[in-house]
Amino acid sequence: MQESAEIYEELIRRVGERSDSLAAQIREEVARGRLVPGSKLPEGEREERQSRLAEAKLGRIGKDEMAVLPYTGDERLALLCQALLTLAQTMTESRRTLLELTTDNDLPHPRVLFTEPDETDSIEFDLPVELSNAERALGQVTNLLRPVQEEVGRWL
């Protein structure tokens, strides 16, 4: 897709406004690029790099060397959307698994409390409510992102 790199930049900024940590994860992955053996570089890319090396008299890219391929704009968009889906799936399945642990063991309260030993900085989850909300969100996110997946065309 044309302009996909620009769209990615706009979207990752919006992700960052909602969750710094999620945006940072995606940005780091994009910044790293894909590690590939020199022999697996696409033909045109390999020729271009070989040509630059030859010009500078720096040898050739060997078969055992590792190269980095930057993600294309489409691939960046795909990564971003996949990360949102993975987040929604993880939220749902974590809640579901913990709710099952409470029901399988007949715990009177289907809740999980995360706390410090002195009970400062606590957060409690009412698991049936949390699961219901997460399932609904996952369904909506999947429906919203499916057309984007089709548009981007190629998933990693």
Add this chain to the structure above:
Amino acid sequence: MAMSRRELIDAVENALGVLTPVYRGAAAESDLYEAALFTIAVEAAVAAGGSYLITDDGRTRSSRLTFRRSPGNLWLGNFTYIVVTFPDSPRRLEIHLGVYVVGGSRVPHECDVAVIDQEEAERSRQGLVHPRRAKLVASIEAKNYAASPGIGVGRAFIGLSAELGQAKCTLAFPARRSSNLAALLAARPSECFDELLPRSPAAQRLRSHLDQKIRNWIARG
């Protein structure tokens, strides 16, 4: 082009809008993910033939799940853990979330999920000393990453594994691993489980892996 630029941006923006009220923040979502991996360790103990008690005091069943928000000493606080018994073995296990275990350098390290010989856990409670790595049966290092963790996470995991015992340590995260991380960890005895969502094929593989670790520990009894 099926979608305009505007439509595509709106779709992702709307997805973010749907997720925001349900998402409880990075730390809380990581807590939940670690607790979900804790349940996989419990399932592995059952698969290995164990029966378990979910407890805060070692004797009575918990009324609700209570876990540490940050890593802590095993003996401190009334947190939920699992006691596992086996029909044909006197050995018992405990499964804890977020406790310190002492590594080879005598420095305590956090285990997100720790499967420990019960005698060692009891020794920890009575002596107010950290469990030792020799009595650690298995541990899971959880990284709640929706995109692949980087090399830094891989390096840290290698260091943790060297401290706690390479074959005992596993790394788990929900994202697909990058080629960089895969290459770093592929040739090591510690296992890495990517795309690990509860109830996923990766979760089944982790459960089987832990099941075997527990069976081997019982057999060494």
